[in-house]
Amino acid sequence: MTLHIDLIPVLSIIAGILILIKPKLLNYVVAIYLIAVGVIQIFGLQF
Template sequence: MTVDIITIQPLIALIAGVLILIMPRLLNYVVAVYLILIGILGLVG
């Protein structure tokens, strides 16, 4: 099984959603980290 951006995006989104549900104050940080990760993966992949 290869790990590529198509398999990583839903996993990151799921983890981010759970963190936001548990701690809503993390919303800004979770969104920022998500966007940075997707941007880096998009440039690399």
């Protein structure tokens, strides 16, 4: 049995939790999320 998890939904959940815990981090969390998603899509990384 193998479990396949896409990286982008996991990043979204982590970003949402961080924003709920520390709302002042919103700008940084969104910026890091967008950069990470962009890099993943440019290089076609799959985890």
